[in-house]
Amino acid sequence: MNSGIGLIVWIIAYPFVSFFLGVLLGGYGRKLTARVQRRVGPTWIQPLFDVIKLMTKQTNISHGYMHDVAMMMLVGGTLMTMYFVPVPGFHYFSQFGDYIVVMYLLLVPPLGMALGVGQTANPNGSIGISRALQMLAGYEITLVMTFIGFAMKHGTTSMYELMKLQQAGGPATWGIFAEPLLGIAALFALQGMLNEKPFEVIIAPHEIATGPMTEMGGKYLGMMFIQHLIALPMELTIFMNLFLGGAQSWVEYVVKLFVLFTLVLVVNAVYGRFKTDGALRFFWKLPLPLAALGVVMIMANGM
Amino acid sequence: MYTQALLLLPLVGFGVAFLLQGTVKRSPAIVKTWAMLGFAAIAAVAALAGAEIGTLYEGPTVFGSVLTYGLTDLSWWFVLLIAGITALTTVFTLGSLRYADDYPMYYAWLFAKVFGMIGLVMSRDLLSFFIMWEIMSWATYLVMQQGRDESRKAAQGYLVYAISAGMILLGGVVFLRTASGSFEFAVITKFVAGADLGVIITAIVLVLVPFLIEAAVYPTHGWLPSAYASSETTMTAYLSSISTRMGLFGLILFVFNVFGLDVIDRIGISAHLNLRTLLLVLAALTAVLPTYTALFQHDAKRLLTWHSIGQGGYMLLGLATASTLGTAGGLMHIFNYMTYVALIIFSIAAVEYRTGTTNLNKLGGLITRQPVAFLGMLFGIIGLAGIPPMNGFVSKWFIYRSLILGGYPFVALAAFIATVGTIMSVYKLIHNTFLGQLPERYNEVREVGWVMQLPIWVLMAVVFATGVFPGTILQWIARIQVELGIAPIAYTLGGVAQEAGDLNMMVITLVFTLTFIVGAVIFFMGGKRRIVSQYDNYAAGHFLNKDVPYNFNYNFYSAFDHIFEKLYHAAPVQSTERNLGRLVATVGEYIRRFFTGQINTYAAYYVAAVIIALAFLKEVL
């Protein structure tokens, strides 16, 4: 899938595959959460129905061109990032950009959303964005610390190379086992990255009317859903590639995705919500020092 | 010939502008046109002067040694940056500057400053370097102190720092001259290589500290925010984009060329704990602390001036690694930052030109009124935040990569922390200016004229093009690296090719373009959309109209405010600065009391003086 016709076919097919995986994961998430909370829950492909419904709405309210462009940036940016994250059998774009690139590409969709939300001129939306950006200082910094340690240890910043190294060394060299401190810190960061509880302050429906989504309706909300469904497997994959040795086959890949997501969901289902400053303080008190300690240990081993 | 012209043109420009501005106050168009043509000519000559790289020219003889000047790759690069940004600034001022009352000597001092800066980078011996350094500092002071009383006060603050820096440097010049017997760089290099450690440390401290002050490296940055923010807005753009970098120029010149890396690295405990480590730590602090201070600002200009400090930290981070990637990143970041900060501040100036304010709590929603300015700022902040595909990303990528692989994980983390802060504050900037609710009083605001739009468009093109094709810039950088004695970077048109992984901005941009089109297709597949008024909005059942402020911009990052409020208001550097000022004044007052005004004490001084002097002479005898 990394050259010739296969590459082109895959490039065209990948978004659909990813979307399909996202629908499954999303549906699974809603089902699981419902079961934990002793509800029945919707069907497994409910997210697909949601998207179809929203995209076919007759009334679509816009607040201006930036609002429109933001939606394209949101979906486009997410798809772009997706191509740079290696999955089993596909790593063509990894050679043009390493994890640092991915780290920054990950910022494109939120930036697009932030600009669009800004133009909707709704304070709830702006508050949501403000919270989202502040949360970056919590989970994103933690995640980067873990990545820095890991990259330094192996002497490369390429996600594909890191993945290959772990696959060659077997499960003992997986990030989460070789460097448990970094792995645990990254798990916390993943929870924040996926906006799941207890780091769900950005959406916070009861406080700020779903924050960024307040003024979104019809196809606007639909595109936000699409983005979310594509981003979900991608973000899990990033964690997997860095700390679970990636995946060598699609079966392994899907299994790992679901196991990892289950972990996230279980935490999500039972926890309440941190306030923004509480969440930040939490990240700075526990996961970040853990990650820093991990890095110190790597440095100590290196000497 | 072009080299001489580069020095002569600003001088002529200064003379004419000085006379014109003194006499034709009421017809600014003449002066503006003169300045614009003058700086365009300088830019043109600067471009042509590339042919004369490596040739040395001799100036007047002072103190028995000939002042020499000439272009090197490094100095030509800086000359181009200076000339280019000055020309763009003056084009912008054609439309924006209402100088007659408040800024009577704007262009004259600007010419003087350009003379100082170009002279500085072309200096090829210590004495001319110092002379130009001082001319530049004084011209900067003169440029800043125009306008309101506030700017005069801030300029005074700058002057204290600048003159302190100048005097330390003068001490260094005297020291090096005395020790090596010459002003020539070559002689000094040879001397330093053979000198003992004490001499080297003295020389390095005396010479490098002034550059750190001028580059506003933590904790000597206290002068910058007020001084830049209270200047005229185009001048803020100018100062932020290039002026502060002169300190870095000095640093690069002396660390890599005059002293040499070998000498610098002799100072330290081990390979990982040396002078460069100290520089890295200072640079990391410079990147982080000012960036988060920016979050608290309510004025667009002031917010950006804090970033001028912070982004300077990135440049120093890259340079201090002294690796191929790091120095490439640092050098490139100088260019990148110059382009996008000028772009952002020009946009702010365009807003200020129409609304009369840069207060972030009062603006909002201007995207529909000033779309070009919005677009300019958007390109600028994407660059500043370092997000692909703008040029800011490329240099930051280099810097990160060099820090991570160079074994500085915590410095790299600091750099990333600063990036997060940057993203937060630039979003606040664009949100509070262009997004959110449009206040009723700005309903009639229009876009600025094409003269002012022109520099914005040009810079947008540059920020984007050099982001997609970083190779265009990297080819200069590689030449400079060779000159500095560093292995040149293996650049390609789209980025860099190397063992540890490539970067290809062209591919990234292409992918982004295509996926963006996919996004657009999805968007247009949905139903027709309708644009509604900003008052047609979710307000929990409440009705909105122009009398209902429905906006979130004050205290935008409330959690950060909540957590860091105390630290921010404690402002350790500023209060230390104030206390130092007070200390000098108090000590001065006590010393002044030596002059009691009483004749009897004075008479006693005579006796005391004679006795003490005799005692002193006894020692000598």
Next chain:
Amino acid sequence: MVSPMLFIIAPLSAAFIMILFNSRVIALGLSLLVPIGLAWLGLSWLPYTLGAAQPILVASIPAPLGIPLSIDALGAGMAILVAVSAALVVLYSSSYMKKGHHEVRYYTVVMILLTSAFGLVLTRDIFNLFVFFEILCISSYILVSWEQDGAALEASFKYMVLGSIGSTFLLVSIALVYRVAGSLAMADVATALATAPRGYVAFAAVTFLFGVGVEAAIFPVNTWLPDAHSSAPSSISAILSGFVIELALVVAFRVLNTAFAAVDTLPLVRVVAIAGVIVGEMAAFGQKDLKRMLAYSSISQIGIMLFAFSLGTQAGAQAGLQHLLMHAGAKSALFLIAGYFIVRTGSRLIADYAGLGHRMPVSAALFGFAALSLVGAPPLLGFFTKFQVLSAAGAAGGFTAWLGVAVILFGTVLETVYLFRVLRVLFAPAASGSPARADMDWPALAAVALFTALVVFGALLLPTLSQMIGPMADGLASLL
């Protein structure tokens, strides 16, 4: 060649003629013409003195009285400086001094002061030096008290008391010297002291230093200066700060360095100089009174010159003399401009000058340029002179020399801050509208502009100056 005796005779006779006619026009004319003539005279002697290896004996009463007057390059140079400064200050005074306020007497006293100044330059006899020194002091007392108000009278009184103590010291020193040498010609003194007991010589040298040092404003016997220089009319402040203290400094140092060469007083002088620099700048830093601030600045600038001399090297002496030239120009200009600020606002407090720069733009700009040169901003003259002082100190080496460099650099920072604080006030936004222009009157403006031009474009003179400065600096170490 016209005899250099004219340096003493001309101003003295001019003073008598003025009194005889008691006419403003004649007084003004004479006091303009005499210095200009003497400046020309000095210029005409300059080439000869530069060529001569020894000072040229001009007139002498033969031994045993032995009162030689002689001129050398340094003397000619100082004479030119004094004459030109005096001419410019008189030009300034013509519009600055209030009409009808005993103007003729004013010019008379200025002429007498000039007489003594030239006398100090020419004399090679210690007692003669004492006489001229006394004339200089007394005429200064009179001029300082010119305003006749409380502050001026008090300042003049203090000055007189302290000056008298200084004279007494000087006299003691002369007596001691005479006892050993039996002659007061400096050449004889030097020979005699070489064999005298060193403690004895040291005592004579120290009393001499602090005796003459009063007029030269050497730390710590300069306590009269802030009062006197700030209370005198600004033209007089310019004379006192511009060349009187410098002249006294050169004479004092020359005698100390030659006649008293038997003991090495240079380390002592150097310490005194460094202390003067720091004390002057620190005291000036907090001043709210413009002229007092400038006076304190003079103390520190004198310290810089003395420091350069005290290095004991040829380079140091040259640097000190060049700095002296710069300071004469810059400080005169600053005091003269300050004088008109006071005339326009009626106040000596800096705070009262807010927005004055809009009323007096040319004056304020000239103030700025003179200040720039004083703090040593390149490429103005001040930079080159200060740099030479510093590099001479570096070349001399040693702890006190480097300490002096550090102190001068630190002092420069302080000096910049307080001088440009004044400029900030001057150009503060005008209180109401655009006020009427009220620059200095043209004679005053012309005088100030010439002083400022000297310190701004003076660097262009440096190549010429550097050819002459060598013999002049030798003058600091030559006898006869």
